[in-house]
Amino acid sequence: MVRYFVCKCATIASLRQCVESGVWACKDRDSFPNPRETLTKALGEGTVILVFSVNNCHGWHGVCEMISAPGEVISNLDGTENASHDDLVSRTAVDMKPDSDTDKSSNSVIWHRFRVRWRTVFIRKFGERCLSSQTTSELCCFDGQPVNKCRNLQELPEDVGEKIWIMIEEHYNHLSEKQKEKEAAQLSKQPGPFLKGVKEHLDFQSTWRSLVEKVERDLGKVLLACPFGSQRYNLHRADSDMDMFIVYQADTKAVLGLEPPKHTIKNREGESYDYTVHEVHRYCELLTQGDPRCVETLFLHPSSITHCSDRWRQFLAHRDLFLHSLCLEKYLRDGLGSKGLKQFEKWMKDQSPHNLLTPKLSKLVYIILRLLQNARDVTLKRLCVYREEESLERQQLLKVRRGEITGLEARQLIEELLEVIEANKCDVEEPSDEMRRQTEAWLLKLRYDNFLSYPPEQT
Structure with a gap:
């Protein structure tokens, strides 16, 4: 009934x-x-x-x-x-x-x-x-x-x-x-996946090489190619995803013409790899705004760089200018916000703090700690993106990722980082005019030199 x-x-x-x-x-x-x-x-x-x-x-x-x-x-x-x-x-x-x-x-x-x-x-x-x-x-x-x-x-x-x-x-x-x-209907109007036609390889290096070649063939000169995610931090495992990050420079002719280049290209759902490709202008915008993923590209370990131009290396001389308050705020917002510490506290309401973390909680705490470690580094005016093999930071993160700590221990690690951040954040400077001047000068020089490379009849 x-x-x-x-x-x-x-x-x-x-x-x-x-x-x-x-x-x-x-x-x-x-x-x-x-x-x-x-x-x-x-x-x-x-x-x-x-x-x-x-x-x-x-x-x-x-x-x-x-x-x-x-x-x-x-x-x-x-x-x-x-x-x-x-x-x-x-x-x-x-x-x-x-x-x-x-x-x-x-x-x-x-x-x-x-x-x-x-x-x-x-x-x-x-x-x-x-x-x-x-x-x-x-x-x-x-x-x-x-x-x-x-x-x-x-x-x-x-x-x-x-x-x-x-x-x-x-x-x-x-x-x-x-x-x-x-x-x-919306999907039909979008261009096909950027990596369509690129042969997938079993090893990362071959896949990277194919991606760099496609970007230079279809978009412009590659300034930087590097991983993001766990590979960037030397925290990857055998089952880690392959995440790609590329900055390219479009031809100045295209920038000034009627069909400007795409500022950002990202993978679509269902593609084998996660990738983000930024035109250098968009990259510079994000960089000056303190976007952590872009700021980190200035502090990469050599082993994390797949392709790097001479012009990119020249720009690294100014990298400390980008460790400013906006970058710190974004690290803290990601680490402490609704998808970070607030989510952790919400999930822990139904858990005993003395029990080992569940796999879901372990992954969340791993992300929170990694973000807060980087935030702490910004307050100390350095940024160690790559965790060395024997470093305490790496050992802590891998232990968390394996689910070998309790909720109480996780909170203690988080509190220790927050104490250091709180003690030093007043020393973090605001974004400077010098940072913007150096970024703009570098960008304009890239555009100018590329424009001069055209034959006279094309300029």
Whole structure:
């Protein structure tokens, strides 16, 4: 037996929280029967399907199935001081407007929360789009009222609930097909993968050579070719990906002409290798803005350089100018932000700090520590991109990557780096005019010399 109920949701934010947490809730009413009792009885007799509609959005936003009976959570309406995480989920996930038969002067409300499993929902993929209520305007509840005017947790006739669910699924599939058609149309307008036609080799050097040759044949002179990722830091393993980074110089004629060169070319999904190819102008822009991946190219170990021009080596004389505050800020933002330390703290809530890190946590901590090691180096006015074989930094990172430390030890390593950074960051200088002058002078000299290399009849 399947029974269907309408859930009226206060806001899109409440719906989103329910989708993310898998928790919904109901509260008791003064009048009989209470939703808690009705839902519990229905769940004991079979399957309970909830059809969601967000207030003032004029539509149906999804369908979920109850997988547990309602329980009890007490949450203060005027504060969250003593509320647990799940309490907050329950409190914010429901319609907070009091029922007409609820004592509005009460300082607390008892929420009966329960678990749900989402079957079809628009918000994950399509945002606030939903099945329009106009499509269900002819459908009615048991009492003859239109379903579009249902009260919260009002039951629907089985055939009506099933029809709305089918209509929601059909509309979801329609939106999915439209999205696929749009993505296919956009993809067809894009050029093919840059490495298409380059023969894949078993060894890195042969593949690198093929890539450099293609860039020089199709784009311009290669100034630098080097790996990024673990190979750059001497932290790669046998199963590490091959990540490529190239800076090239387009012909000045092309730069000044009607068809300017591409500033950046990156691999597309499905290609065998990850690669980034920057035209030197774009590279210089990123460099002066403190982009860590570009700044690191000025501090590479010789073994990490696959191809390097004489002009590139000349520019390295000014590399210390790029260890400025913007570079430090970006290292710290990446290391401490939502994909760094904040993510670590979030994942550790369900872990004992005394247990060894899980593989997922090990990889995250490895990335955080590597970023913070580089941030520390910037504050000390040096940057050791390449971790020497016997260095403490390399030993720590590899130990973390192998999952040989606990959450508590990970926090201690992070705190030690942050203490050094905090003690020295006031000495990090702001981006200087000298840095910009040297970068621009180098770039203009590249353009000028290339332009002079053309025969007179072409200039």
